[in-house]
Amino acid sequence: MSLNSNDQSIAGFTMTGHALVHWFETAIPIFLVVWLAEFDVSVVFIGLIVALGYAPFGLGALPGGILADRYGPKRLIVICLAGMSLAFGVLAAASLLESIYAIAVGLLLWGIAASIYHPAGLALISTGVEERGTVFAWHGIAGNVGIALGPFVAATLLIFLEWPLVAALLAIPGMLAVVYGLTAQFDPIAAVADDVDAGPDEALSLSDLVTNSRALFASAFAIVFVIVTFEGLFYRGVLTYLPEIMHGLPVIEGLVVPGAFEAYDIEPEYYIYVGLLVVGMGGQYVGGKLTDTIPAARGLAGMFAILAVLALAFVPVSNLGIFPLLVLCAVLGFFLFAIQPFYQNAVAVYTPPDTRGLSYGYTYLGEFGLGAASIAIGGFVLGELSVAAFFVVISSFALAGSALSVALALGLDRVFDRFGAEPAVGAEG
CATH class of the missing domain: 1.20.1250.20 (MFS general substrate transporter like domains)
Known part of the structure; x- marks a missing residue:
């Protein structure tokens, strides 16, 4: 359409x-x-x-x-x-x-x-x-x-x-x-005009902020917030440390970037990393289109499960040679970004239109703020343990997100009082 x-x-x-x-x-x-x-x-x-x-x-x-x-x-x-x-x-x-x-x-x-x-x-x-x-x-x-x-x-x-x-x-x-x-x-409100009670110019007092925040976290959004935080932990950990991890892989050593300027220290792993991001564009598009047909919670559960498997597979696959590593990085890049439209849509599904800006504010506090904790966690694990241990930890974030998404898909949201409002368009359960 x-x-x-x-x-x-x-x-x-x-x-x-x-x-x-x-x-x-x-x-x-x-x-x-x-x-x-x-x-x-x-x-x-x-x-x-x-x-x-x-x-x-x-x-x-x-x-x-x-x-x-x-x-x-x-x-x-x-x-x-x-x-x-x-x-x-x-x-x-x-x-x-x-x-x-x-x-x-x-x-x-x-x-x-x-x-x-x-x-x-x-x-x-x-x-x-x-x-x-x-x-x-x-x-x-x-x-x-x-x-x-x-x-x-x-x-x-x-x-x-x-x-x-x-x-x-x-x-x-x-x-x-x-x-x-x-x-x-x-x-700006064409899709929800009938559901919006207050215009954007209505003042938001401190008491309104507290009331709206309490209402959000007394709803299914509380589950979505934790799910997004686990996605942020996975995302930030992978993107922060993947170039450094690949830099130390034996399969990368000896590769030469044709025509690279030696003075700028251009390394092959950076090109692989950029390639992963480019493949992620396709993942974003496919993930977004799938949100029109697959319920948000079910899609999140599946995407998280795939990411968990890919993380656990990284070390053994990297030992098989450069081509298997390139394929794994491409698939990882695809699903790392394909999951994002699903959690963005989940926020829209499980929150009322009047607090949508506040909802996405909390969402990206979890994604970029709390999710950044994986930088410290990942650095400690890589420094004190091993690359394999790092990917086990990263995989655990995805598994936790998948488990919560399954619970949401099975109707965990029904235990929350959702402001007495009708579910958003496309809401599950």
Whole structure:
């Protein structure tokens, strides 16, 4: 079924925002080596500086969701795009000030601005789009495009240009997107107009926030929140450590990247990693289309089970040779991103429209905030135990998510009082 004009307009707007959030996010690490040399600081110190940017990205999702419900998602997304572009402008100006602290300010501004996007963008899709699964799929693909292009463009430009100019050039697409966003026209509640009791401009008091939050976590959303957190633990752990793990594999050693510039230390595992992300675009699309036919909880249960098996298979498959490893990475990339439209749709299924921004705020607090705990857990396991133990731990996150999804599919949500409201369109059970 083709998208109607309102769906198309929302899809174009949110796809642009999603791609740019990850465009900026994944470009930041490319600057690390340059900043280390430019400012003569330690790796530990520069790591703390960069953490200033990534920490608000997850922790700010909840207030971002609250603001989306208060002021409307379109306004918030435009502010997000302008804020991220301004932040990269601050990074560019840091060279003129010759201050690492100016970089810290720029990264902090980026993290605060970027944290707005996911709760606002997904709330907009969930309330404004009729063909929700299809738009979730294209939205996810756009995010993967940004993930792949951000570091690629930044690294390529740094070959020819000074880093402040590169930072400024990376901000240009964001400013163009602001202009596009200001002119975009669509109905943000077209899909749920009959169910929404309060408009986006109605004030949200502290007592309303507490009441709405308590109501959410007294509903099936509490289960969805834990499921999303386990997905975040799996996702962040895999994407953080997979390049380092592959770097130490015997099957990777000896491979040469044809035509690579030795000065930039281009390693084969990075190309494999980018390939995994590219395959993930297909996973996003297929997963999104499947949400139109497979109930959210059942789809999550199956996807988690597959991810658990793939994690456990990584070490034995990597010992079979380079081709089996490439196939496994491709399949892992596909399902790592195919699961995302299912949990995004589950939030829409198990929450009322009036608190959708708040719901996605909590969702990405779990995904990016609590999910980041796997970075510490994974680092400890890899340092003190082994790669095999790491994948056992990662697999356990997926198995826990699968078990909870099975329980949800079997009707665990019925034990919750769901505000006395009718189930959302497409709700299970």
